Amino acid sequence: MYLIGELSKQTGVKIPTIRYYEEMGLIEKPHRTSGNQRQYEKEGLERLSFIKHARDLGLSIEDIRELVDLSSSPEKSCKQAHEIAHHHLQFIKTKISKLRRLEKELKRVALLDDEGHVGKCKIIASLADHRLCKGEH
Amino acid sequence: MYLIGELSKQTGVKIPTIRYYEEMGLIEKPHRTSGNQRQYEKEGLERLSFIKHARDLGLSIEDIRELVDLSSSPEKSCKQAHEIAHHHLQFIKTKISKLRRLEKELKRVALLDDEGHVGKCKIIASLADHRLCKGEH
DNA sequence: AATAAAGCTCTAGTCATTAGAGCTTTAAGA
DNA sequence: TCTTAAAGCTCTAATGACTAGAGCTTTATT
Ligand SMILES: [Zn+2]
Ligand SMILES: [Zn+2]
Ligand SMILES: [Zn+2]
Ligand SMILES: [Zn+2]
Numbered sequence: 001m002y003l004i005g006e007l008s009k010q011t012g013v014k015i016p017t018i019r020y021y022e023e024m025g026l027i028e029k030p031h032r033t034s035g036n037q038r039q040y041e042k043e044g045l046e047r048l049s050f051i052k053h054a055r056d057l058g059l060s061i062e063d064i065r066e067l068v069d070l071s072s073s074p075e076k077s078c079k080q081a082h083e084i085a086h087h088h089l090q091f092i093k094t095k096i097s098k099l100r101r102l103e104k105e106l107k108r109v110a111l112l113d114d115e116g117h118v119g120k121c122k123i124i125a126s127l128a129d130h131r132l133c134k135g136e137h
Numbered sequence: 138m139y140l141i142g143e144l145s146k147q148t149g150v151k152i153p154t155i156r157y158y159e160e161m162g163l164i165e166k167p168h169r170t171s172g173n174q175r176q177y178e179k180e181g182l183e184r185l186s187f188i189k190h191a192r193d194l195g196l197s198i199e200d201i202r203e204l205v206d207l208s209s210s211p212e213k214s215c216k217q218a219h220e221i222a223h224h225h226l227q228f229i230k231t232k233i234s235k236l237r238r239l240e241k242e243l244k245r246v247a248l249l250d251d252e253g254h255v256g257k258c259k260i261i262a263s264l265a266d267h268r269l270c271k272g273e274h
Numbered sequence: 275a276a277t278a279a280a281g282c283t284c285t286a287g288t289c290a291t292t293a294g295a296g297c298t299t300t301a302a303g304a
Numbered sequence: 305t306c307t308t309a310a311a312g313c314t315c316t317a318a319t320g321a322c323t324a325g326a327g328c329t330t331t332a333t334t
């Protein structure tokens with residue numbers, strides 16, 4: 001149905017990345033043509049779209065591998081999937097709050113005005129000395 | 138004055154990382170003892186503290202290299218330092234807003250409740266199909 | 275003198291790709 | 305049918321910022 005270039009266009013996943021996913025065992029090894037070229041079916045496209053979407057949502061390859069494995073057994077409990085999503089949400093929240101603290105400090109630093117030369121540069125001084133910061137990073 | 142382990146304790150930078158910074162040209166090669174061990178002076182400690190703080194604020198090694206180079210010439214214009222700080226602030230802001238969009242989508246996904254098995258799992262369905270999302274990532 | 279702690283170099287692994295070299299296969303036009 | 309261009313293949317190495325480990329030497333303490 002699709003050669004790798006077509007699959008790449010359909011999903012937005014670059015060709016070397018598709019081959020990498022194959023090597024990592026995220027997608028099944030596709031059928032090869034007589035000339036050794038990868039040939040994908042609709043399921044291959046669907047699985048790659050799933051992976052692309054999960055990656056766009058920031059999930060790790062490991063998380064995705066578990067989700068992919070899971071989704072091949074419809075009768076199993078989906079508890080693990082809920083845990084992964086939940087855990088990842090927490091992870092993103094933590095990341096955001098860390099970045100917000102950073103942003104605060106950086107705003108203070110980046111908006112400093114000074115005489116314009118290195119010797120008395122307030123930005124360089126602020127980077128040199130954490131005691132000038134209001135909080136932790 | 139300090140051996141590498143002491144420097145590490147003082148700054149919170151791990152020993153292999155200090156050696157890595159040396160190799161990258163971020164810190165000067167220190168004097169060696171007769172037994173080939175690195176021996177740092179006060180300036181070495183100060184420079185490493187600078188680097189640590191800038192890293193904690195999220196600056197890249199490349200940015201830090203420029204700042205370090207710059208700070209050795211006090212008479213030069215510090216325009217470049219201001220640019221780096223500014224640019225980095227923008228970078229952090231962009232990152233935060235991307236993560237917030239992600240958080241929104243993930244909240245929607247992670248808090249879904251369903252019948253508890255993979256076949257009808259709403260989380261897995263949401264990951265499989267971006268059309269179920271409200272926005273871009 | 276013996277032992278332990280801390281230092282050294284060098285290599286390789288992490289994560290998720292991406293780039294490039296050097297080759298073969300396939301499709302299309304002359 | 306021949307030729308060329310596009311697209312595919314494998315394999316290796318690079319990215320960024322470390323980190324871990326093997327196998328060795330130096331230093332400090334008992
Ligand atoms: Zn300045
Ligand atoms: Zn600080
Ligand atoms: Zn479910
Ligand atoms: Zn989506």
